[in-house]
Amino acid sequence: MTAKTVLIVDDEAAIREMIAVALEMADYRVLEADNAQAAHALIVDEQPDLLLLDWMMPGTNGIELARRLKHEEATSELPIILLTAKSEEDNKILGLEAGADDYITKPFSPRELVARLRAVLRRTTPRGIEEAVEVEGLLLDPASHRVSSNGQALEIGPTEYRLLQFFMTHQERVYTRGQLLDQVWGGNVYVEERTVDVHIRRLRKALGEPHQHLIQTVRGTGYRFSTQL
Amino acid sequence: MTAKTVLIVDDEAAIREMIAVALEMADYRVLEADNAQAAHALIVDEQPDLLLLDWMMPGTNGIELARRLKHEEATSELPIILLTAKSEEDNKILGLEAGADDYITKPFSPRELVARLRAVLRRTTPRGIEEAVEVEGLLLDPASHRVSSNGQALEIGPTEYRLLQFFMTHQERVYTRGQLLDQVWGGNVYVEERTVDVHIRRLRKALGEPHQHLIQTVRGTGYRFSTQL
DNA sequence: GTATACATGACAATCTTGTGACAGGCACTT
DNA sequence: AAGTGCCTGTCACAAGATTGTCATGTATAC
Incomplete structure (x- = not known):
């Protein structure tokens, strides 16, 4: 812990x-x-x-x-x-x-x-900070700091991990790039908003085909983690 | 903005x-x-x-x-x-x-x-209070920035979303094209009034058969969102 | 019947987002 | 010290979606 x-x-x-x-x-x-x-x-x-x-x-x-x-x-x-x-x-x-x-x-x-x-x-402390969260076979376990898809461990970088953790603990809600920067990167960092896009892409890539759809683009607004199509 | x-x-x-x-x-x-x-x-x-x-x-x-x-x-x-x-x-x-x-x-x-x-x-910048609105199975949820018809998510563009949000929070009232441009597009944009028609059409199309009737044309005046026929 | 108002489909311009590449920073090894 | 591998943030360009307009079709009122 x-x-x-x-x-x-x-x-x-x-x-x-x-x-x-x-x-x-x-x-x-x-x-x-x-x-x-x-x-x-x-x-x-x-x-x-x-x-x-x-x-x-x-x-x-x-x-x-x-x-x-x-x-x-x-x-x-x-x-x-x-x-x-x-x-x-x-x-x-x-x-x-x-x-x-x-x-x-x-x-x-x-x-x-x-x-x-x-x-x-x-x-x-919401679930997902200490306890594992699981959605459609995608499992994020804070204890071991690992992510797995149907039991198969995934390669995922630190930032992508934090991003995914944030998303999985805040599902079904849109976040602007700015909000994601605040929540995932931390307050006083100065980073281009578009950088979020890049990490979203890396996260999607890491999740692979079966879970791509969970990370959704909301045009003109930002991104969302949702199980719904 | x-x-x-x-x-x-x-x-x-x-x-x-x-x-x-x-x-x-x-x-x-x-x-x-x-x-x-x-x-x-x-x-x-x-x-x-x-x-x-x-x-x-x-x-x-x-x-x-x-x-x-x-x-x-x-x-x-x-x-x-x-x-x-x-x-x-x-x-x-x-x-x-x-x-x-x-x-x-x-x-x-x-x-x-x-x-x-x-x-x-x-x-x-303080966050705004956002609450979902629902009418006859049509649900608009600002938190997830999503519109669904009886649980089924709908494809809807940014402008149509704003338009629908405005209508659902201002039901049973006619708005002229000019007023809609002010409220939905924002005060100082120069756009043809007829453009509103086009977006109304797109919105109706996106809502699909079951909710078409909610967006009503008021001939000679403008448009209205109403549950009544 | 005719004028007016609205609906609709097509389209090019414009915005937004996706993507691949790249350079710098850092931790660790050699 | 130099080398290696990994992670990050940024950029430039590609791909894709959205937008405002127009031309044309259709309904409505008188």
């Missing part, structure tokens, strides 16, 4: 440090940010798997950031756990409305934190 | 010009300012979609302006790309802290600039 990346956003370095240590002990990869802007930049660049967000921060506060992230296509799926010093019900409601997936009130024990974090990841 | 507006703030006219040309080639609308005050005025007046901001400027410098914009409610969402001659890490950090969304060091190629600008705009 590849280590999950968690981004901690809190303005107090001491708290970040405390959490970071706890998470690293639990084998997570940890990123830190002390304000909303830096956090946003890191999210775009590093695509963390989960966000630990302090509710009260100078400048753009936690709720604000959460709301913004849920609003943007590329980050709307990112699970968020809010941290707060106050245990008021109000905050909880506001937080959940803003799109937080869970909520922890300070003070909390590292054990508790890790436990809830694990729980959130478990229920928000 | 309406062209996005980009405001360039730099004290050197030559650089502004260079950038402006590159952006105009890429179909952006360009505004220019040579100092922070003018920039602020333009931002308020014109509400650009993105700001290209030079880091070093006489008077209020770039960082200062960025920080100020992020602080004000009305402009806090405005994406900012910082331009700088120095490639020091320090600046990058300061810049991102001030709220910049990306960062480009001079010298840069117009290509790179446009690419990164596109990337920033892509991820800051």
Whole structure:
């Protein structure tokens, strides 16, 4: 299992440090940010798997950031756990409305934190990230990082693998080249949109005749993974 | 698609010009300012979609302006790309802290600039809410960008798709050819009104026998989408 | 019956996408 | 260090699909 990346956003370095240590002990990869802007930049660049967000921060506060992230296509799926010093019900409601997936009130024990974090990841991690996905004999198994067609292993490059993984976990939906770049290549890369075409072609080629039709061109828009013709 | 507006703030006219040309080639609308005050005025007046901001400027410098914009409610969402001659890490950090969304060091190629600008705009543009519409077994699903008749996918071109989408979200109402051109083709295109007829025909053909009757001709006026005969 | 409005098929221009080739970057070996 | 193999991103050109128009056929209203 590849280590999950968690981004901690809190303005107090001491708290970040405390959490970071706890998470690293639990084998997570940890990123830190002390304000909303830096956090946003890191999210775009590093695509963390989960966000630990302090509710009260100078400048753009936690709720604000959460709301913004849920609003943007590329980050709307990112699970968020809010941290707060106050245990008021109000905050909880506001937080959940803003799109937080869970909520922890300070003070909390590292054990508790890790436990809830694990729980959130478990229920928000879509199939295909850890579990295998299978469609019409085409099997993608994240554990072994392999793709096979009716049991026969396929030769597939890293980018094509990520592209296929994204598609198989987001079926029946069109994505523009731009969205694919965001989701598969990662936020801050600067790559020609047409490059997507080339990788689509490589992916199709790798899938071979029997599964070609799953990767569909939507003229004037982008591409789609679909079992329907 | 309406062209996005980009405001360039730099004290050197030559650089502004260079950038402006590159952006105009890429179909952006360009505004220019040579100092922070003018920039602020333009931002308020014109509400650009993105700001290209030079880091070093006489008077209020770039960082200062960025920080100020992020602080004000009305402009806090405005994406900012910082331009700088120095490639020091320090600046990058300061810049991102001030709220910049990306960062480009001079010298840069117009290509790179446009690419990164596109990337920033892509991820800051909120996604639209898209819901499927269904009428008498005819289903149009914006998420998958697909039209199906009783579960059977239909072949449909881009323009016909937009036309159908417009009709299905504006049922039981007549539209003149002119109105359809405005709504479906977009405001400022010059196209013969008769062209609408042709696309109506193509749409009817694509829908096939079972749904032909939904697209109705209103003699002397235009067309209508209606479930009633 | 005749004028008007709409439907239809054909077509060339234009856009979009598919494809093969290529050069640079990187990791690993020799 | 140089060599090798693999992966990537980009380009140029080919292939294909879409688009707007026109000429002509057909329905409709008066």
